[in-house]
Amino acid sequence: MSTQTNSLQDLKKRIRIELLKRRKMLDCAWVARASDIIQQKVLTLEEFSSADTVFCYISVDNEVDTKLIIEQTWKMQKNLCVPLFVPEFNEYKAVKFTADMSLIPGHRGIPEPSANAYDFIPIEKVDIAIVPGIAFDQFGGRLGRGAGVYDTFLSSSRHSPFKVGLAFEMQVIDKVPMEDNDVLMDAVITEERLIRVSVHK
Numbered sequence: 038m039s040t041q042t043n044s045l046q047d048l049k050k051r052i053r054i055e056l057l058k059r060r061k062m063l064d065c066a067w068v069a070r071a072s073d074i075i076q077q078k079v080l081t082l083e084e085f086s087s088a089d090t091v092f093c094y095i096s097v098d099n100e101v102d103t104k105l106i107i108e109q110t111w112k113m114q115k116n117l118c119v120p121l122f123v124p125e126f127n128e129y130k131a132v133k134f135t136a137d138m139s140l141i142p143g144h145r146g147i148p149e150p151s152a153n154a155y156d157f158i159p160i161e162k163v164d165i166a167i168v169p170g171i172a173f174d175q176f177g178g179r180l181g182r183g184a185g186v187y188d189t190f191l192s193s194s195r196h197s198p199f200k201v202g203l204a205f206e207m208q209v210i211d212k213v214p215m216e217d218n219d220v221l222m223d224a225v226i227t228e229e230r231l232i233r234v235s236v237h238k
Contacts, residue, residue, distance in 0.1 A: 060099050091165055095107075118131040160193055179202050185218065
């Protein structure tokens with residue numbers, strides 16, 4: 038690993054530590070209110086309205102809540118899929134998630150559907166992907182937890198869904214340190230704004 042790569046990883050680590058600490062300190066009532074504002078913005082997106090299949094993360098640890106998005110996706114009779122960690126591949130796969138399925142703690146304690154058999158949805162079928170992150174920027178840059186599982190999933194096909202990162206405004210920084218295999222978002226939504234990334238650079 039080169040010195041430049043080492044310094045980039047160190048920078049990412051410092052940003053993660055700082056923003057996770059700040060996010061953990063957010064008031065639960067404020068998180069709920071801000072999450073509602075953010076989710077309402079998602080629901081008004083043309084890309085959401087026209088989507089047949091929606092991929093959405095299940096929130097944890099003071100992330101932007103996604104319960105309303107999930108419930109509305111079911112109500113609108115769209116196909117909903119969520120991330121399921123597959124240990125043998127060390128990566129996320131999208132699985133169909135229905136209202137009658139329960140959730141159990143999965144990879145890193147993140148909730149996952151519990152089922153005897155899973156209906157895996159190829160990313161080629163996903164029209165819009167709702168993605169979590171620790172930090173974002175106005176250029177579509179995203180900083181995740183560091184394992185690269187979302188980047189691997191989102192870049193696993195030539196077909197790329199419309200990718201939306203959800204975050205609180207305090208998670209939007211000037212510039213996310215990016216590597217070649219990091220996937221850019223098409224939009225970032227906070228309680229204060231909707232950032233559409235028109236050109237990826």
